[in-house]
Amino acid sequence: MATTNGSANVAADSRFDPTFTQHVIEAMGPKTAPRMRQVMGSLIRHIHDFARENELTIDEWMAGVEMINWAGKMSDNKRNEGQLMCDVIGLESLVDEITFKRAAETTDAATASAILGPFFRHDAPILENESTIVHGVDDGEITYMHGKVLDSVTKKPVAGAWIDVWQASTNGLYEQQDNDQVEHNLRGKFKTDDNGHYGFYCLRPTPYPVPFDGPAGKLLQLLNRHPFRPAHIHLIVQREGYKPVTTQIFDRRDPYLENDSVFAVKDSLIVDFTPLKGNPKATLELEYPVLLAPQGESH
Numbered sequence: 001m002a003t004t005n006g007s008a009n010v011a012a013d014s015r016f017d018p019t020f021t022q023h024v025i026e027a028m029g030p031k032t033a034p035r036m037r038q039v040m041g042s043l044i045r046h047i048h049d050f051a052r053e054n055e056l057t058i059d060e061w062m063a064g065v066e067m068i069n070w071a072g073k074m075s076d077n078k079r080n081e082g083q084l085m086c087d088v089i090g091l092e093s094l095v096d097e098i099t100f101k102r103a104a105e106t107t108d109a110a111t112a113s114a115i116l117g118p119f120f121r122h123d124a125p126i127l128e129n130e131s132t133i134v135h136g137v138d139d140g141e142i143t144y145m146h147g148k149v150l151d152s153v154t155k156k157p158v159a160g161a162w163i164d165v166w167q168a169s170t171n172g173l174y175e176q177q178d179n180d181q182v183e184h185n186l187r188g189k190f191k192t193d194d195n196g197h198y199g200f201y202c203l204r205p206t207p208y209p210v211p212f213d214g215p216a217g218k219l220l221q222l223l224n225r226h227p228f229r230p231a232h233i234h235l236i237v238q239r240e241g242y243k244p245v246t247t248q249i250f251d252r253r254d255p256y257l258e259n260d261s262v263f264a265v266k267d268s269l270i271v272d273f274t275p276l277k278g279n280p281k282a283t284l285e286l287e288y289p290v291l292l293a294p295q296g297e298s299h
């Protein structure tokens, strides 16, 4: 619990100035917005406690600063190294859990969320149902993914919902990471028909390492961890009147389900790919219903 000096761990006999943290917090001026005051006050308190608890040295602090600077220098509109650093320490997944629990003190029946990750693009092409997002990949298992978007309360089909889908190629790279893939490969936006149906051809996803050549990779190395994500497909599903869901679905047979490098797997998001017969366009099928919670529902 925080004490009046604003810090949980500054004992009365601390060797460090017991008034310092509160002094820094109180430097915020009267025009600071309430939420900013709360969040920054808490951040300052926790980060000061962290420094005291570990008796952080100047060299260690500067190594952290340099990592943040390195992340900034590596980031551009195709790469978000700051987000990736948050991912490998579980922060994006934790924020996702908090957001999902707050929004979805709703219905347990709605499709669970998962982190967005750094490879989403806002400008994916709008495609017709039953078309393919796979271009120029000849070593993948083509999957017909289809299903209905349903209202999580009434279980009725939701027509006119948008499904934004993206996935990595068999070489482990998203198209914006790979000059050999055509622009927008393995991405598309589909709209459900009057029966709530969507359908498209995609790849059975394969596991891939998160980018390993920057500070996030360095951190993984320092923590003696592998960089792999279990095979997954990203989805954002939205329709006016419903809470949008950002999620990922994971292949049940994947060896990294238990140790995703960015901690995003949820049991309810694990799916089964099944053999598909009689369709010359695909060898596998994935039927995946998406349940959207109506806006304003609070159960």
Ligand code: BEZ
Pocket: 084, 087, 115, 116, 117, 118, 119, 210, 211, 229, 262
């Ligand atoms: C992804 O799923 O695309 C992803 C998520 C977090 C870090 C790196 C990649």
Ligand code: FE
Pocket: 117, 119, 168, 232, 234
């Ligand atoms: Fe991904």
